[in-house]
Amino acid sequence: MDAFSCNGDVRGQHIALLDDIVTTGSTVAEISRLLLLHGAASIQVWCLCRTLKS
Numbered sequence: 043m044d045a046f047s048c049n050g051d052v053r054g055q056h057i058a059l060l061d062d063i064v065t066t067g068s069t070v071a072e073i074s075r076l077l078l079l080h081g082a083a084s085i086q087v088w089c090l091c092r093t094l095k096s
Contacts, residue, residue, distance in 0.1 A: 045072065046072060046073055046076055047076075048076050048077060048079075048080045052080050052081060052082045053080070053081030053082070054081065054082075054083050055082050055083060056082075056083050056084045056086075057077055057082050057084070057085050057086070058085075058086045058087075058088050059073060059074065059085060059086070059087045059088065060088050060089075061087065061089045061090075062090050062091070063089065063090065063092070063093070064087065064089045064091070064092045064093070065093045070087045070089075074087070
């Protein structure tokens, strides 16, 4: 996807991603993948609302 870039040093950091609404999850998945590739220790996703498939 390559829509995002990581410009800071996240090695060993425990990161919380804040998102107002998670629909498909593709945005948080891509950002999480990028941060983990750059050495983040863990990723948590915090959101206000999440859509569910019925």
